[in-house]
Amino acid sequence: MMDRPPTHNFPHASDEFAVAQPPDGYDGPESAYTLAYADQPFLLRRELRSVRVQLELLKPELLLQDHGVSATLVLFGSARIPDAATAQARLDEALAxxxxxxxxxxxxxxxxxxxxxxxxxxxxxxxxxAGSRWPNKLYVVTGGGPGIMEAGNRGAHESGGESIGLNIVLPHEQRPNPYITPQLCFQFHYFALRKMHFLMRSVALVCFPGGFGTLDELFEALTLMQTGKCTRRPILLFGESFWRKVLNFDHLVETGMINAEDLSLFHFVETAQQAWDWLINDYRLEELLSAPPAPTDV
Known part of the structure; x- marks a missing residue:
């Protein structure tokens, strides 16, 4: 039995799960005797989608709360961008x-x-x-896959810190990269819940070059901040020449599709040090994270 306060009069679900073995005659696949919360085929029914959505919101939320995570630096970017050694090897192979x-x-x-x-x-x-020294510890969070996501988790790991990976089930396998802290590595079915968790604790978002997935994450953040549905946080776009070729922001203003002041929702940077200096000097990130952690909310 699990330890419980004396005022908790009902058994914990895990206690009953441990002893709820089906009796003879009710242990076959055709039996409905299994506890509902332990019955995987039942939980996977189409009618249980709303329950699965709630679980996908709650599991990372509760485990991140248990771990004391309340402030994150979000790194978006392509899964297709390799490290320099891998890229050089590919070029050498192509030439040879x-x-x-x-x-x-x-x-x-x-x-x-x-x-x-x-x-x-x-x-x-x-x-x-830097974030490990502040009262409100800063965690790096990525989408948990290869490429830029791997680079973010790798940088945190190599500096002796923990980091978060929010992976997702895709038609083609996407394994978590090996640098995520295991107890902070999550797998999602729903893109919407995954993107919500990216934003729930974010104090800043950094968007590196990427494709459709990166653009989806970027525009989700921009839209929520533009409409006031999410607290406005800095969004840094890495590589101005890339982003200006991909997106003609000025044309959006000229045609009246966005307001000129919407361009202030993001800021271009070129190097890691420039990005960090902007967050410290312009956004005053250190002051923000020196305050007591704020509760997350949806």
Whole structure:
């Protein structure tokens, strides 16, 4: 039996789960005798979707509360950006194998983009080292996969800190990268709940180059902040030349699709140190995290 305060008069669910073995004749797959909360086929029914959504909100929320996590630096970015060594090896292989010019050009582009991996790794290390000294400890959180996500968790790990990974089930396998703190590594089915958890504790968001997934995460944050549905936090876009080619922000203003002041929702940066200096000097992040932790809410 679990230890409980003397005023708790009912047994804990885990106590009854431990002893609720089905009797003979009721232990087959056709039996409905299994406790509802231990019955996986029942929990996976279409009608239980609302319950699964609630569980996917609650599990990370409660476990992060248990761990004392209340402030996060969110790193978004492509799963396809490799570290420099991997990118160089791909280029060397393409050149040695006599690949066509298009394949070699892609490999050269991969090597160029790998610089963002190192910047994400450096920023995560700086944030983890500095954030561990403040009363409201700062944790790096990523989407838990490879590429820029791996770089963020790796930088935190290499600096001796813990970090969070919010992974998601995809048609193609996406394994958690090996640098996430295991007790802070979560797997999601619903994109919406995953994005909510990115924002719930964020004190700043840093968006590196990426594709559809990164754009989805970026515009979710921008929309919620623009509409006042989420506390306004700094959004740093890494690599101005990349983002200006992908998104014509000025055209959105010129055509009246957004207001000119909406451009202040984000800020361009080029290096890890520049990003961190902006957060410390312009956003005054240290003062924010020196205050007592605030409760999360939805």
């Amino acid at each position: 194998s006599g690949s066509d010019s298009a394949a070699i050009a892609r490999a050269r582009q991969g090597l160029e983009m790998s610089a963002y991996y190192e910047q994400a790794r450096q920023l995560a290390a700086i944030a983890t080292q």
